[in-house]
Amino acid sequence: MQPIVAAQRLTRQVEGPAGILTILSEVDLEIEAGEAVAIRGPSGSGKSTLLGQLAGLDSPTRGTVHLLGQDLSSLDEDGKAALRAGKVGFVFQLFHLLPGLTALENVELALELAGQGNRYSQAAQMLESVGLAARMQHMPLQLSGGEQQRVALARAFVIQPQVLFADEPTGNLDADTGEAVADMLFTLRKERASALVLVTHDTALASRCDRVLAMEAGRLKSVE
Amino acid sequence: MIRAPAHLAAFIRDSRSGALRVVIIALVVAVTAVTSVGFFTDRIRLAMEQRSGELLGADVRIEASTPIAPIYRSKAAEDGLAVSRQVEFPSVILDAEGMPKLVAVKVVETGYPLRGRLRVSDQLFEEGTETDAVPEFGTLWVGSTLLAESGLQLGQSIKLGASLFRLARVLSYEPDNTGIFSQLAAPRVMMNRSDLEAAELLSEASRARHRLLIAGEPKRVATFIDWARERDDPSVRIRTVREVQPEIRTALDRAASYLGLASITAIVIAGAAILLAMRLYARQQQDAAAVMRCLGASQGYVLRIFLGRMLTAAGLASALGCAAGLIAQEFLASLASSALQVELPAPSFRPLLAGVIVGTVVALGFGLAPILSLRQVPVLRLLRSEHDMPRPSSILSTGIALAATFVVLLWQGKDPVLATWVIASLLVLMAALLTIGALLVWFVRRLPVRHTVFRYALANLGRRPGMVILQIVALGTGIMALLLLTVIRVDLLDSWQRTVPDNAPNRFVINIQPDQQRGVVEMLEEADLTLPGIFPMARGRLVPEKSDGEWRGWNSGGSRESGEVPSEFNLSFSDDLPVNNELIAGRWWTDDPSRGEWSLEEGIADNLGLEVGDTLTFTVGENEVTGQVSNLRRVTWDSFQVNFFVIGKPSMLELYPATYITSFYLPDNRARFAGDLVRRFPGITVFDVGALIEQVRSIIREVSTAVQYVFAFTLLAGLVVLYAAVQTSARERMREIAILRSLGAKRRRIWGTQLTEFVLLGAMAGLVAALFASLAGYLLSRNVFELSFDPGPAVFIYGIVGGAVGVGAAGLLAVQRVVRRPVLQSLQRL
Structure with missing residues (x-):
């Protein structure tokens, strides 16, 4: 079966004050459909950069990335966006809800961009499943951090994504709230059989994935 | 979305x-x-636009130096437009001392003016009250200036032409007779059209201006104007509301x-x-x-x-x-x-x-x-x-x-x-x-x-x-x-x-004969009245010239605003560029006295389609005077100084008969001085532009x-x-x-x-x-x-x-x- 995400000899370099800085070096990676993979590593190891590359949010200096069977280098920015629409979900450390839209409208937006109909009932149902039925009309700033992240989960899963990219999803939450959000994330993923690419430095969270990889100075290696 | x-x-x-x-x-x-x-x-x-209508006394005015063909009147009436006929010509009356006095007679009929309203009074220089009437049969309405300068009184009877008229009212305001250029005329006398024939004032040789005033619903007026223009009648001029006072x-x-x-x-x-x-x-x-x-x-x-x-x-x-x-x-x-x-x-x-x-x-x-x-x-x-x-x-x-x-x-x-x-x-x-x-x-x-x-x-x-x-x-x-x-x-x-300074000239004096020039200047100087200058002025008739197959420099009257130009000009001559004028193209006179040269105001040059270097001819008296356009001037019209559209090189014009024009500032408390000036120099005309300046x-x-x-x-x-x-x-x-x-x-x-x-x-x-x-x-x-x-x-x-x-x-x-x-x-x- 074709991997849902695949990177070959992926390298990312940037120009810094001290010359060229290599953030990712010759990374090879394959993630199968429905598989959950954690990428662990200390700050500055390049794990978020790798996530961005795999999701098509940035372009590599060298190497290739295939997402959902499509070579990302053959697509322009709008092409990559179209590929993500309806098939790829995201959860960020800083939640990144649109501050001008209500919780419900934030979830509806993902459905709209996926070109799906019946948005109101789908979004409302999704918010209900993350326990926010009473908070649908609230603005993001009126919600706690945990609630905002639950809205972000609802937004990510409402489109039934084939793959979900999560960047430190519990990094901005206290331990208990983080635990609850993580439970929700893994439950929803399982229900929808979505592949998961999870970036975290939380060992416990990473251990809930099928496979754990470690980033060190831009290089990727398997753990256990 | x-x-x-x-x-x-x-x-x-x-x-x-x-x-x-x-x-x-x-x-x-x-x-x-x-x-x-x-x-x-x-x-x-x-x-x-409304005001311009008042300045014409109508929405459109047909003008001619001979009686206007009846078809214009009948067509306008047929189109459902209001019409009123008017004739204006110079004449002479005798003042209180039996001296002849030039007056500008305006003959009107019921309905005049079709736009704006007349104001009349029983007192001199009063604002007056608005009226829809016109002078009754056998009576005249006259301007304050006439009574002030002639010594005549209201109620008195005077002879005009072959008839005797009673001076009934003081004419305080005529909407279609304001502005410097329209006031370059003798004092006003207004009479009823039904008196005209009996007074025997007009003959075929008379220098009269006949006007047909027309007003009505804008679309109908526009249709009438189109019709009149299509006739292409050289004997009439069509004036529309686009013209207003330049000041x-x-x-x-x-x-x-x-x-x-x-x-x-x-x-x-x-x-x-x-x-x-x-x-x-x-x-x-x-x-x-x-x-x-x-x-x-x-x-x-x-x-x-x-x-x-x-x-x-x-x-x-x-x-x-x-x-x-x-x-x-x-x-x-x-x-x-x-x-x-x-x-x-x-x-x-x-x-x-x-x-x-x-x-x-x-x-x-x-x-x-x-x-x-x-x-x-x-x-x-x-x-x-x-x-x-x-x-x-x-x-x-x-x-x-x-x-x-x-x-x-x-x-x-x-x-x-x-x-x-x-x-x-x-x-x-x-x-x-x-x-x-x-x-x-x-x-x-x-x-x-x-x-x-x-x-x-x-x-x-x-x-x-x-x-x-x-x-x-x-x-x-x-x-x-x-x-x-x-x-x-x-x-x-x-x-x-x-x-427009406080002492901007508020009196203009015209028709000063060459032998009166020194006397007028002296009298003004003795009265401590500063005059910005006294300028020669000769009447010249523009000779049209064919250029590129099109006749230019010809238009039977008009104004700067309408894009038309008058055929008769007041030509002045001067060695120097007048104050308040700015040279914007070309150069002032050359030293060659045999070379004819003109200086044109930029607007009139534009309307005539003339540029520096073009040739221009005027008939002055019996002679044709030709010269090249040497330069163009920008004139500050609202400065209220005497200004000319056309100025010639002195060597071209000084041999021809000319009168002089000047302006001066007369304080309100010395208004009688104007009367003194006119009495001492008969034939000159002083007119007051104070109201216009104030406006x-x-x-x-x-x-x-x-x-x-x-x-x-x-x-x-x-x-x-x-x-x-x-x-x-x-x-x-x-x-x-x-x-x-x-x-x-x-x-x-x-x-x-x-x-x-x-x-x-x-x-x-x-x-x-x-x-x-x-x-x-x-x-x-x-x-x-x-x-x-x-x-x-x-x-x-x-x-x-x-x-x-x-x-x-x-x-x-x-x-x-x-x-x-x-x-x-x-x-x-x-």
């Missing part, structure tokens, strides 16, 4: 944030300025220029605020755009969303601005209606459309570039916040903004000269502001300062040079507007008011006030720019202040640093603003308003001190909440 109400709700929530609110306020200011000036000038235009027209044209300038300034300054605020808004919306892109939105989708919000803001602001403009114009109109002595008609709704279009064009022009950048926001910023959207291209931003301004200018003002000037000035201004801003920042960063507060403030300025230069540009533009408003405007308006003065005075109110919009726009400029760096400041305070910095030190930075920024912007306000004032006064203006040093003091104090205060006001707020709260808000 998600439901439209959701986007509208998102827009409303966005508008609560500072940036979009600034955009809306700036747009409201711009649209209010445009609509109030639009409504106002529209009403003035309508009033002037008042000039004053109103200047007023329109001032008002146009004021509203354009408000638009451009508001545009600067929109530019700043939209950049800030786009920066604030980067995450939102990145999330949309991350979720699969195309660049087009992002553009549509934010463009939609911007256009919603433009629509909302336009509606608010139009409403405010409607209210503001009422006030402006009340000022103008008293100056013009007319009730201003209700405005048309065109300015409302103008308001909406200007609001949209300005919003797009100044706000589009940041929105275009927003669609290119890197999605990666959701993982790493240092990834910003590309900066809006300066060339693109400037290009779109200038294009929008040009479109607005052309559409609004229809004055390509002014539009080109504004665009050129803006380009130069921006380039210069950027250069000077960069130089100032460079200089300030190198100042050797030891004091920590100063050092930190200077370091702050140096740390974000791009933002500081942008702020200098924006603040400089705002302060420049304020300086134009407070200092330059006063000087400009003063210069304008000086064009022009009153227009200048009231319109100056109106202009000041419109400039207040510029002031408002300037303040919005100040606010927007401070807002652009508010977030960075908030972060810095919170961090400094968390590290233990005392409030006093923070205040000191912030104040120093703002004061320096304000002073730099003020210096740049003063420089450009002076330059703008100088260029505008010379090239647009044709006035002299010398900027003084005060503008620099106001600019630098005002900038420092204003920006210092505005800046502190903006950061005071952050300084006072508990540190944790500030950090949480970031």
